[in-house]
Amino acid sequence: MKPIQFISLILLFVCMISCANNHNNTTEGSDDIDTTILGGSNAHSTETFETGKIITHVIYKTDPAQSYALYIPAKGNKETLPVVYFFDPHGDGSLPLDKYKALADVYNFILVGSNNSKNGNDWSTAENIWNTLFDDTQKRLKINAKRIYLCGFSGGAKVATYLALHHNEIKGVIANGAGLPEIIQAGNFNFSFTAIAGEGDLNMTDLVAIANGLEHTQTRHRIIFFNGIHEWAPDSTMNIAFEGLQLDAMQKKITPIDKEFIDNYINISKKTVDAYLKANNYLKAETECTLATNMLDGSSNDVNWFREKKVAIQNNPTYQKQSQEKQKLLATEQNLKDKYQQQFQQGDMNYWIKTIKELEAQAKATAPEGAMYQRLEAYLSLAFYSISNQLIKGNQNNDAQYFVDLYKLADPTNSEAWYFSAILDARNNNAKAAEADLLKAVSLGFADKNRLMQQPEFQQSGLTINLSEIENKMK
Structure with missing residues (x-):
């Protein structure tokens, strides 16, 4: 195929996306606790929802076209509770609630998942969705006004961060798989920031950069890594993030100091550091020390143990060697991205078939090399998505097909x-192929009924696609 004239603009767009896309309840200490019920005159109008079960669609009282998923912990909502609002990039509010409902029971958190916030919305739409969601839940649930948290994955993480930067009622953000660089420019702010990244996530390096930038502010922050790709974090990882929210509340004297909770966290973290050192993984040992330091700062004097341990690790020749090897891998990763960008304009299908097969094999290697190749796989996926999307919008069908x-x-x-x-099948009047591809998309999780029914290519006269059958197969 011929080089595409506006390919550089698309690649710039790609770069912008990738650089942007059981504790006990024993307590002691301060009694300075604030559990205000939100809603003013609406404080007594809260409703009774079933507990310990996900309600997939709670319809807004003011807008029947919008809804959210809800999980009330098994103990119920008789008193004000912390709340975590989730933003899934595909508007699947139930998905994160299903993954983390056990944590809600452990920490006694209300979980709310927006069914309307999704990739493709502009910031104005995100604002409107949040305002309606917040207004509805504050009137119908008993929420602790000082413990309102947001959690999002991928594009949802960017939404969560954006909203926190513009709404003082938000006290903490968990950004899973993406973040907004603007957060560094915002300086010091009142909400805590928890970044979560899979080792094979293409946005891992961006989240590291954000976390490093926050080191120069007074903002409470931390970054948590897991062995995975660009995906919602496993519950064991999200558990650490929720522990951070608990420690934030103690540090700010919103809840009493829970010494048993803190001691348990310290013991587990120290054992984790020791295990990494015994495995000769000095990089992860140092990362664990950094995490514990940021988690415990202002809550326990044991934070000094982790600070001193971190310095000792950094001065070790083994750590220094491993750190240099990591930097070489990151440089290799960037060089390969640069090479791929040149190849985007060449149109050599044989090159890409060979490259993608090699990446698939290399991504199975042990970390950190395997994780680097996983990030490169994700980078190509995002690049091909972005370029395809722009070409389809521009009706450049031949180039789009490639x-x-x-x-x-x-x-x-x-x-x-x-x-x-x-879409391209339909533009070529191939109804059979279009239907087969749509069924394939549905089998892989596509569930946007409105988008399907409003897609103009599937509505054109003379093209017979059984959209009702496809819609019925959606979960």
Whole structure:
């Protein structure tokens, strides 16, 4: 295929996305606790919802077109409780609640998942969704006004961060798989920031940069890593993030100091550091010390143990060697990205088939090399998505077909790749292929009924696609 004239603009867009896309309850200490019920005159209008069960659609009282998923912990909502609002990039409010409902029972948190916030919304729409969601839940639930938290994944993490920067009622953000660089420029603010990144997440280096930038502020922050890719974190990782929210509340004297809780965290973290050192993984040992320091600062004098241990590790020759090797890998990763960007304009399908197969094999290697190749796989997926999307919007169907084919090759389990393919099938008046690709997209998780029904290519006269059958197969 011929080079695409506006490919550099698309690549800039790609770069912008990738650089941006059981404790006991024994307590002691301060009695300075504030558990205000939100809503003023509406404080007595809270409703009774079923506890210990996910309610997938709670319809807004003021807008029947919008809804949210809700999980009330098993102990109920008889008193004001902390709340975590979740933002999934595909508007699946139930998904994170299902993953983390056990944690809600452990920490006695209310979980709320927006069914309307999703990728593609502009900031104004995100603002409107939040305002309506916040207003509805504060009137119907008993919420601790000082413990309002947001958690998002990928594009949802950016939404959560954006909202926290503009709404003082938000006291903490958990950004899973993405973040907004603007957070560093905001200086010191009142909410805590928890970054979560899979080792194989293409946005891992961006989240590290954000966390490093926050080191120069007074903002409470931490970054948590897990062995995975660009995905919602496992519950064991989110548990650490929730522990951080508990420690934040103690540090700010919103809740009493829970010495048993703190001591348990310290003991586990020290054992984790020792285990990494015994495994000769000095980088992860140092990372654990950094995490514990940021978690415990202002809550326990034991924070000094982790600070001193971190310095000792950094002065060790083994750590210094491993750190140099890590920097070399990061440089290799950037060089490969630069090479890929040049190849985007060449149109050599054989090159991409060979490269993608090599990446698939290399991504199975042990970390950190395997994690680097996982990030590169994700980078190509995002690049092919972004370029395909722009070409489809520009009706450059031949060029779009080339990149959609690459998208399916690089990320065959991504429903969006098959949805794009169905659009191009429909433009070529191939109803059978379009229907097959749509069914494939649905089998891989596509569930946006409104988008399906409003897609103009599937509504054109003379093209018979059984959209009702496809819709019925959606979960």
